[in-house]
Amino acid sequence: MEIERDPPCPGPVRVMSVGVWGLDLEQPGSQDLILPNGGTPAGTASPASSSSLLNRLQLDDDMDGETRDLFVTVDDPKKHVCTMETYITYRITTKSTRVEFDLPEYSVRRRYQDFDWLRNKLEESQPTHLIPPLPEKFVVKGVVDRFSEEFVETRRKALDKFLKRITDHPVLSFNEHFNVFLTAKDLNAHKKQGMALLTRVGESVKHVAGGYKLRNRPLEFAAIGEYLDTFALKLGTIDRIAQRIIKEEIEYLVELREYGPVYSTWSALEAELAEPLEGVSACIGNCSTALEELTDDMTEDFLPVLREYILYSDSMKSVLKKRDQVQAEYEAKLEAVALRKEERPKVPADVEKCQDRMECFNADLKADMERWQNNKRQDFRQLLMGMADKNIQYYEKCLLAWESIIPLLQEKQEAK
Amino acid sequence: MEQAAPDPERLLQPAPLEPLSHPDAGLESMVGEETKGARDEGPGDGTMTENNFSLKKIEISVSEAEKRTGRNAMNMQETYTAYLIETRSVEHSDGQSVLTDSLWRRYSEFELLRNYLLVYYPHIVVPPLPEKRAEFVWHKLSADNMDPDFVERRRIGLENFLLRVASHPILCRDKIFYLFLTQEGNWKETVNETGFQLKRVADRLYGVYKVHGNYGRVFSEWSAIEKEMGDGLQSAGHHMDVYAASIDDILEDEEHYADQLKEYLFYAEALRAVCRKHELTQYDLETAAQDLAAKKQQCEELATGTVRTFSLKGMTTKLFGQETPEQREARIKMLEEQIKEGEQQLKSKNLEGREFVKNAWADIERFKEQKNHDLKEALISYAVMQISMCKKGIQVWTNAKECFSKM
Numbered sequence: 113m114e115i116e117r118d119p120p121c122p123g124p125v126r127v128m129s130v131g132v133w134g135l136d137l138e139q140p141g142s143q144d145l146i147l148p149n150g151g152t153p154a155g156t157a158s159p160a161s162s163s164s165l166l167n168r169l170q171l172d173d174d175m176d177g178e179t180r181d182l183f184v185t186v187d188d189p190k191k192h193v194c195t196m197e198t199y200i201t202y203r204i205t206t207k208s209t210r211v212e213f214d215l216p217e218y219s220v221r222r223r224y225q226d227f228d229w230l231r232n233k234l235e236e237s238q239p240t241h242l243i244p245p246l247p248e249k250f251v252v253k254g255v256v257d258r259f260s261e262e263f264v265e266t267r268r269k270a271l272d273k274f275l276k277r278i279t280d281h282p283v284l285s286f287n288e289h290f291n292v293f294l295t296a297k298d299l300n301a302h303k304k305q306g307m308a309l310l311t312r313v314g315e316s317v318k319h320v321a322g323g324y325k326l327r328n329r330p331l332e333f334a335a336i337g338e339y340l341d342t343f344a345l346k347l348g349t350i351d352r353i354a355q356r357i358i359k360e361e362i363e364y365l366v367e368l369r370e371y372g373p374v375y376s377t378w379s380a381l382e383a384e385l386a387e388p389l390e391g392v393s394a395c396i397g398n399c400s401t402a403l404e405e406l407t408d409d410m411t412e413d414f415l416p417v418l419r420e421y422i423l424y425s426d427s428m429k430s431v432l433k434k435r436d437q438v439q440a441e442y443e444a445k446l447e448a449v450a451l452r453k454e455e456r457p458k459v460p461a462d463v464e465k466c467q468d469r470m471e472c473f474n475a476d477l478k479a480d481m482e483r484w485q486n487n488k489r490q491d492f493r494q495l496l497m498g499m500a501d502k503n504i505q506y507y508e509k510c511l512l513a514w515e516s517i518i519p520l521l522q523e524k525q526e527a528k
Numbered sequence: 529m530e531q532a533a534p535d536p537e538r539l540l541q542p543a544p545l546e547p548l549s550h551p552d553a554g555l556e557s558m559v560g561e562e563t564k565g566a567r568d569e570g571p572g573d574g575t576m577t578e579n580n581f582s583l584k585k586i587e588i589s590v591s592e593a594e595k596r597t598g599r600n601a602m603n604m605q606e607t608y609t610a611y612l613i614e615t616r617s618v619e620h621s622d623g624q625s626v627l628t629d630s631l632w633r634r635y636s637e638f639e640l641l642r643n644y645l646l647v648y649y650p651h652i653v654v655p656p657l658p659e660k661r662a663e664f665v666w667h668k669l670s671a672d673n674m675d676p677d678f679v680e681r682r683r684i685g686l687e688n689f690l691l692r693v694a695s696h697p698i699l700c701r702d703k704i705f706y707l708f709l710t711q712e713g714n715w716k717e718t719v720n721e722t723g724f725q726l727k728r729v730a731d732r733l734y735g736v737y738k739v740h741g742n743y744g745r746v747f748s749e750w751s752a753i754e755k756e757m758g759d760g761l762q763s764a765g766h767h768m769d770v771y772a773a774s775i776d777d778i779l780e781d782e783e784h785y786a787d788q789l790k791e792y793l794f795y796a797e798a799l800r801a802v803c804r805k806h807e808l809t810q811y812d813l814e815t816a817a818q819d820l821a822a823k824k825q826q827c828e829e830l831a832t833g834t835v836r837t838f839s840l841k842g843m844t845t846k847l848f849g850q851e852t853p854e855q856r857e858a859r860i861k862m863l864e865e866q867i868k869e870g871e872q873q874l875k876s877k878n879l880e881g882r883e884f885v886k887n888a889w890a891d892i893e894r895f896k897e898q899k900n901h902d903l904k905e906a907l908i909s910y911a912v913m914q915i916s917m918c919k920k921g922i923q924v925w926t927n928a929k930e931c932f933s934k935m
Contacts, residue, residue, distance in 0.1 A: 339753055346750040353742045360739055364732035371725045378718045381707065384900050388907055395911075489757055493935040496764070500929035504922055511918035514911050521908045 183207040184279045184294065186272035189264045190221075199223050200264055202271060206294045212286065218295045224249070226299055227271055233289040234278070235427075240476040241284060242431055242484055244277035245423035246270070247416065266412050270420060277487070283476070324440030330474070336481055337432055344425040351418045354410065361407050365400060372396035391517045402509035409502045417495050421488070428484070435473050442466035587616040587625055588694055588709065590687040593679050594632070609679055610634050611686055615709050629710040635660075638686055641708050643803035645699060648892075650885050652699060655692035658685025660811075723789050730782050734775055741772030760935035767928040774920055781913045788906035792899060799895065802888045809881045816877050820870040827863040830856055 188203040206218040227246055234243045247270035257263060278284045292302050329337075372393045379389035445463045592612040597605060610632040616625035638657055645654045658681065673679075690709075693699045747765030751758040851859075 342753050343750075346746055346753075349746045350743070350750075353739065353746065356742075357736065357739050360732065360735040364729070364736050367725070367729045367732050371729050374718065374722045374725050378722060381703075381718060383703070385903055388904065392907060392911075489935060492757065493760075493932060496932040496935070497929050500925045500932060503925040504929065507918045507921035507925070511915060511922070514914045514918065518908065518911055518915075521904060521911060 181209045182279050182285055184275045186268055186275060189268050191259060198259070200259070200267075202268055204275070204294060212291055213295065215295075220294065220296065220299075222293070222299065224267070224271075226293065227274065229299075229303060230289060230293045231274075234284060234287060237287060237289060238284060239431070239434055240473045241281070242424075242428050242477070242480040243284070244274050245420050245427055246274055247420065248423075262408070262412050266416050269413075270416060273420070280487075281480075281483070324437065324444045326436045326440040327443055329436065329439075332478070333432060333435065333474075337429070340425045340429055340432070344422055347418055347422050347425070351415065351422070354415055354418065358407050358410055358415075361403060365403050365407065368396060368400045368403065372400065387523075388517075388521045391520045395513045395517050398513040399510045402506050402513075405509075406502055406506040410499070413502075414495065414499055417491070421491070424484075431477065435470075435477055438466075438470050438473050442470045586628075586694065587618060588687070588690045589614050589616075590683050590690065593683050595674070596634075607674070608634050609674070609682075611683060613690065613709060631710070633708070635682070635686075637708070638689065639807065640803065641705065642689070643806060644704055644799075645693070645702065646803075646806060646885070648702075649699065650889055652696070654699070655689050655696075657689050658682045719789060719793055723786050726782065726786055726789075730779050734779060737772050737775035739772075740768050744769040744772070757935045760931045760933075763934075764928045764931035767924050767931065771921075771924045771928075774924070778913075778917050778920075785906060785910045785913065788902070788909075792903055792906070799892060802892060806884065806888060809877075809884055813874070813877050813881055816870065816874045820867065820874055823863055823867050823870060827860060827867060830860050830863070 183206070185205045186202050187205070189200050190203075192199055192201060201221040201223045204218075204220050204222055206213070206220075207216065209216065224246075228249065231243060231246055234241075247267050278287075278290055284290065293299065296302050372395075375389045375393035375396065379386045379393065382389060442463070445466050449460065449463055590611050591614050594610050594612070595607060596610045597607050611634070612630060612632055614627060615629040617628045618625045635657075639660075642654060642657055645652075693705055699705060744765040747761045747768065751761035751765070754761060
């Protein structure tokens with residue numbers, strides 16, 4: 113396989129020819145994309161006028177490690193067998209000094225559908241914010257047992273991550289639904305009440321009419337959109353590559369498991385070489401086990417996180433679309449006013465509301481994007497370092513196995 | 529060397545070989561190397577040990593014969609007879625026997641086993657095998673190895689052979705003998721299989737490494753849209769390319785190992801060639817002994833006037849009249865000369881045979897030393913190669929990890 117590559121430096125990407133081992137990744141050729149920067153929004157946005165906007169910015173500054181006042185953990189999965197169904201619950205432990213919590217500590221049990229409920233409520237009540245994704249609801253491959261230890265553990269980690277992301281968010285962590293989720297003894301009762309705890313912004317955004325055409329998408333949001341498109345694409349490719357590697361590794365493992373025993377059979381036919389050959393057989397067996405551990409780890413720890421981020425970027429795209437709609441409505445109303453040709457056009461109250469709405473949305477989204485970028489960077493740094501680590505550990509185990517039989521191979525067999 | 533009736537067994541057996549005075553006095557120890565525990569004398573009955581543990585009384589039977597067709601070494605179709613060997617272990621308490629092994633062998637495999645035993649135990653009289661070819665029977669004009677009578681006689685002969693080996697205190701402990709009874713497939717096949725499996729493993733490993741090359745490309749593309757993560761991703765991608773490329777050198781080394789295994793198999797061929805030569809020498813010997821016996825028989829009959837063997841000369845004499853005493857004397861004298869000649873020939877062939885075995889034994893010893901040494905070297909360099917591969921893997925992933933840490 114021929115690979116052309118510039119010396120490592122960021123820059124345009126060249127299309128490389130791939131042999132049979134190159135995957136059909138995606139359409140050849142990719143454009144340079146404008147990187148989202150932290151500049152001030154250009155375009156039609158006017159200076160922020162809402163006080164709540166300032167509040168939000170202040171809250172941002174407070175959220176660093178030292179002033180953390182909320183800790184949430186997901187653990188202790190348990191299986192429940194009822195007449196109607198069987199399901200798993202997880203223990204949610206909350207520790208907080210915030211006034212919003214009556215007690216300093218809570219411990220409740222929740223199941224997946226409770227998490228799903230929470231996420232929907234958050235999306236409804238905080239539409240201007242990026243809500244973290246949940247692990248997939250349904251098991252994609254029917255082969256996986258949803259009560260197996262590995263599956264439950266993978267899911268637990270993902271749910272823990274979900275809650276921690278909300279906990280770290282300066283706005284979402286104060287959401288009433290979140291509070292109820294963490295504290296209520298009987299969540300179902302609360303669900304039934306159908307709490308209308310939408311925030312002011314949530315309420316207003318909820319009723320944004322669609323169908324307005326957007327004139328000028330601010331450059332920075334256009335850039336975010338394009339970034340997310342390419343990002344999701346690349347992640348999808350990495351997911352396919354990782355799956356393919358695991359598949360190849362498993363097939364390699366199958367052959368290894370046949371290869372080792374052949375040395376055992378051979379050893380039975382030898383005299384002086386019996387021990388060395390048996391040693392080689394055992395060594396290959398150890399390498400096989402190490403490889404199996406590697407493939408298990410990659411399946412359980414690496415792939416799910418990739419998929420989470422793909423889901424994340426999908427949900428972020430829908431938030432961007434909503435933002436576009438809010439802006440479009442504002443623009444349309446503004447235009448309608450301008451067309452009325454009054455002497456001193458007074459901006460009516462509802463247009464001001466629209467503007468307010470839009471500017472809040474923009475600010476929230478911008479802040480969340482920055483936070484998301486930082487977290488993404490840390491998450492991927494950890495994920496990829498983890499992948500490298502697992503491979504290093506695999507090779508270290510194999511190295512140990514082979515090094516330990518060298519003395520056995522060199523040993524002089526005693527004359528009998 | 530008076531022979532009464534032609535005894536098939538005796539005909540095939542040359543004069544018993546005297547123990548060779550081998551230059552290396554450790555003959556017994558060399559034998560013992562190949563068969564663990566051969567030094568200890570076991571009970572003389574059909575008791576077997578395998579790797580020196582679990583003494584069990586066993587029964588061996590060649591219970592069935594079956595016609596088979598297959599392809600020979602020249603890829604030509606051939607018909608042969610396969611014999612079913614059943615091994616039973618006898619429980620001491622109630623005398624009940626349990627079938628422990630059963631497999632099919634053909635005559636040539638028995639020959640191989642016997643030749644192996646002859647070479648590895650030159651000081652032991654190895655039981656004979658039934659005749660190789662059907663005896664010339666007067667009412668048939670050609671030897672027919674498919675003749676049911678012949679097959680039946682052969683089946684019994686093969687069974688006797690196995691029983692005798694099993695009851696010999698030293699031979700019964702031989703590992704190759706044990707495997708002959710219990711393991712279908714042989715040593716050569718096993719070493720061959722190692723080579724085949726190695727190839728399959730290598731192909732799969734190739735795939736694993738090469739797919740990693742795709743990371744290089746996608747990391748590079750991804751790095752283009754990232755601000756802070758870009759450098760780390762791009763340089764990590766470069767290491768993934770290095771990783772993918774490294775498999776080519778690794779597999780070249782593995783091919784070298786596969787070649788060494790093949791060479792090792794040539795040893796087996798050499799051993800086989802020696803056995804074949806030995807077999808031919810034996811056959812020569814048998815023929816000479818047979819001739820001699822026949823002549824002696826004739827001589828005796830002439831001298832005593834009794835006719836026991838069928839001979840054309842005898843027949844014509846009967847039909848066309850007796851010969852004169854002078855003629856008979858002349859014939860006896862001629863035969864006596866021939867017998868003397870024949871005995872000389874047999875003696876020299878015997879000597880030749882023993883000389884050959886002695887040299888062959890020396891050759892085989894040398895081969896064995898060499899083979900064990902070579903194979904050990906091959907295994908060591910294989911392990912060293914694996915170690916090098918692991919170290920390279922650790923290096924590459926450590927480099928990649930460092931790049932990721934800078935993201």
